[in-house]
Amino acid sequence: MNPTTTSSLTQFDVEGDIRSVGIRWEKWKRAFLIYIEATGIEDSLKKRANLLHHGGFGLQEIFYNIPGANLTDQENEAKAFEIAIRKLDEYFSLKHSKVYERHVFRLMKQEEEGFGKFLLRLRNQAGKCKFGNVEENLIDQIVEKGSSTELRKKILAAGDAITLEKVIITGDSKSGIGRIWRNLSKFFRPQEPGEFFNV
Structure with a gap:
């Protein structure tokens, strides 16, 4: 499948009920990972870019304000997506009760x-x-x-x-x-x- 194919994935809702944001993140992340697999995107930087693009402005704002989430050095390029997911998981798990x-x-x-x-x-x-x-x-x-x-x-x-x-x-x-x-x-x-x- 062509990675530029239009996705039906909706943007992640960061503004909803704070008590359920952790669960919403897990569901949205599952849908996004299915999208990544279906499109065949393998490059870590492209996966991260797609994550932020499809996640929307609210997710981007959170991501760029988490210390250590946006590592740009060559050493971490291969793990850029993995690091982004881990940092966002940590952020949203704190919101789940x-x-x-x-x-x-x-x-x-x-x-x-x-x-x-x-x-x-x-x-x-x-x-x-x-x-x-x-x-x-x-x-x-x-x-x-x-x-x-x-x-x-x-x-x-x-x-x-x-x-x-x-x-x-x-x-x-x-x-x-x-x-x-x-x-x-x-x-x-x-x-x-x-x-x-x-x-």
Whole structure:
């Protein structure tokens, strides 16, 4: 692909909510790295120039004011992009509050939505929380704030043997996909109630 191809990458929003700027940076950086890979740009200085160009004026202003970010000597030319990314990562990680993100996660509850949508929202928020054990926190939140009393009882009855995969299979059983899966599985082997939780 030609490196001059027009990109659909939007400029990085440095002006938004300060509490979520670290997460926005990670998402924007991921999209930018995909763009760099797709365009085949390999030169470190060109990667850095594209980073600053696509990032916009706000990102440029931050970059040029971070000590040690804009190294121009020949010794650092080969690492110009790597250094720029590292310095910007350090800058934006200071703006991210896992305490705040965990607070938001703990407030999340299943509204008038299916289990799958609730789980997707939980997973997206959990990604911002830097949990040591994401699966355990997702299960806890499903027990605490999920709308299905039946699912809550099954999870609690399974105790420490429960896995997120088993919760998903059981939680999805109320959706159309879960019903189809249950009906198909009846043709292959007999199924007892609560079988997913047998260890």
